[in-house]
Amino acid sequence: MRLSICLLTSLALAATLQAQRPPASLLAASDRIKAEAFRTHGAYRDLASLCDGIGHRLSGSPELDKAIVWAQDRMTAAGLKNVHTEPVMVPHWVRGAERAEMVAPRAQPLHILGLGGSVGTPADGVTADVVVVGSFAELDRLGAAVKGKIVLYDVPYAGYGATVAYRFSGASRAARWGAVAALVRSISPVSLDTPHTGVMAYDPTQPKIPTAAVTLEAATQLRRLQEAGVPVRIHLVMGATTLPDAPSANVVGEIPGTERPNEVILLSGHLDSWDVGQGAQDDGAGCVISLEAARLIQALGLKPRRTIRVVFFVNEENGLRGGDGYLAAHRADLAGFVAAVESDSGSEKARGFGLDLPKATPEARAAALAQLQTFAPLLERLGAGRLVLGGSGEDVSPLVAQGVPGLGLDHAATHYFDIHHSEADTLDKVDENDLAQNAAILATFAYALAQSEVTFR
Numbered sequence: 001m002r003l004s005i006c007l008l009t010s011l012a013l014a015a016t017l018q019a020q021r022p023p024a025s026l027l028a029a030s031d032r033i034k035a036e037a038f039r040t041h042g043a044y045r046d047l048a049s050l051c052d053g054i055g056h057r058l059s060g061s062p063e064l065d066k067a068i069v070w071a072q073d074r075m076t077a078a079g080l081k082n083v084h085t086e087p088v089m090v091p092h093w094v095r096g097a098e099r100a101e102m103v104a105p106r107a108q109p110l111h112i113l114g115l116g117g118s119v120g121t122p123a124d125g126v127t128a129d130v131v132v133v134g135s136f137a138e139l140d141r142l143g144a145a146v147k148g149k150i151v152l153y154d155v156p157y158a159g160y161g162a163t164v165a166y167r168f169s170g171a172s173r174a175a176r177w178g179a180v181a182a183l184v185r186s187i188s189p190v191s192l193d194t195p196h197t198g199v200m201a202y203d204p205t206q207p208k209i210p211t212a213a214v215t216l217e218a219a220t221q222l223r224r225l226q227e228a229g230v231p232v233r234i235h236l237v238m239g240a241t242t243l244p245d246a247p248s249a250n251v252v253g254e255i256p257g258t259e260r261p262n263e264v265i266l267l268s269g270h271l272d273s274w275d276v277g278q279g280a281q282d283d284g285a286g287c288v289i290s291l292e293a294a295r296l297i298q299a300l301g302l303k304p305r306r307t308i309r310v311v312f313f314v315n316e317e318n319g320l321r322g323g324d325g326y327l328a329a330h331r332a333d334l335a336g337f338v339a340a341v342e343s344d345s346g347s348e349k350a351r352g353f354g355l356d357l358p359k360a361t362p363e364a365r366a367a368a369l370a371q372l373q374t375f376a377p378l379l380e381r382l383g384a385g386r387l388v389l390g391g392s393g394e395d396v397s398p399l400v401a402q403g404v405p406g407l408g409l410d411h412a413a414t415h416y417f418d419i420h421h422s423e424a425d426t427l428d429k430v431d432e433n434d435l436a437q438n439a440a441i442l443a444t445f446a447y448a449l450a451q452s453e454v455t456f457r
């Protein structure tokens with residue numbers, strides 16, 4: 001009984017909080033922000049400059065170095081203060097030349113992408129019979145029968161989190177039984193014969209075998225051949241290699257708070273991408289949305305009471321050294337971070353924000369969510385009133401693990417995994433109006449949070 005009274009009271013409180021009409025000054029600021037976002041389309045112009053001018057940007061590549069210079073120029077041009085880089089060392093994996101072909105029952109080229117972190121093959125490649133499996137359990141049932149073979153994981157997409165283990169640890173699982181290479185069906189719900197790469201890691205107790213993604217078309221064809229009793233043989237050549245760690249840097253700029261400069265609202269995306277396509281949605285979009293949010297606030301002469309800081313992290317895709325390095329450099333001022341916000345689920349229209357507070361008690365987490373939901377009336381006007389738990393980003397996760405409230409801009413992501421980590425992640429997939437809307441949503445939220453007493457803790 002007492003519990004239900006408690007529950008009713010907190011529901012009533014939440015309803016009261018949600019029903020509060022935002023102050024007229026915030027409504028006016030939000031309207032001006034949106035109008036400016038759609039008048040200037042600055043986020044799209046930035047993304048076009050990044051994608052078409054520099055292209056993809058893997059950690060350790062000259063393109064990422066160029067993007068770091070580009071980002072400082074753009075932040076400075078946007079009127080941000082204290083624009084600087086914060087150095088970190090990043091892994092330096094290089095794909096090299098790669099190709100694969102079916103050599104039996106007939107010659108047929110296969111579109112592949114080596115997985116990030118993979119070793120290469122000998123110069124003349126690996127040629128072996130293929131065993132197609134649909135799960136780790138099926139692999140383990142076959143056991144030593146895969147010795148000397150190429151294992152292909154043909155696992156239908158059942159959501160990214162549910163399927164990505166085959167990409168991440170499939171090579172070592174197959175090597176344990178003596179396989180000479182591992183192929184994985186691309187982690188994507190649909191395909192136009194486009195392979196999708198992504199990071200993998202080796203179990204240090206197993207031999208390192210080369211590993212690559214194949215397309216859905218190829219994976220299902222090879223399975224059909226196996227089921228028909230037709231032996232399949234593949235020739236795989238990969239020039240992949242890992243060089244010594246390379247110098248790189250996070251890029252930072254900010255609007256210092258007028259009243260509480262030590263209270264920081266961090267807006268972020270990651271500047272690195274895979275070495276294919278243009279890294280347009282992953283995560284060029286998150287970077288330009290974050291920068292544009294700050295620029296809109298700056299351009300309109302709004303004066304945030306708290307500091308709004310934009311961070312472009314590096315090395316989200318294959319190491320998280322940017323996120324880890326940022327924590328290491330700012331350990332002493334963690335108490336000042338009001339929120340670490342990340343946009344890393346594409347460019348489609350955002351529905352709201354997700355909040356992560358893993359160190360908080362369930363009661364404290366519920367209270368923080370209620371605080372977040374006080375912004376719902378303001379954000380609903382922009383179609384982004386869905387304020388829930390969960391879903392902040394990878395780059396801010398080291399901060400969040402230390403107790404900094406983490407927030408993720410929650411994009412609709414209906415087609416995100418169709419092109420994720422593939423040659424098809426290019427600017428033409430990004431909608432200019434969605435990008436402007438997302439920048440307006442993030443700017444409105446950041447500004448309102450900067451003017452508020454909300455701490456989420």
Ligand SMILES: [Zn+2]
Nearest residue numbers: 282283316344
């Ligand atoms: Zn990403």
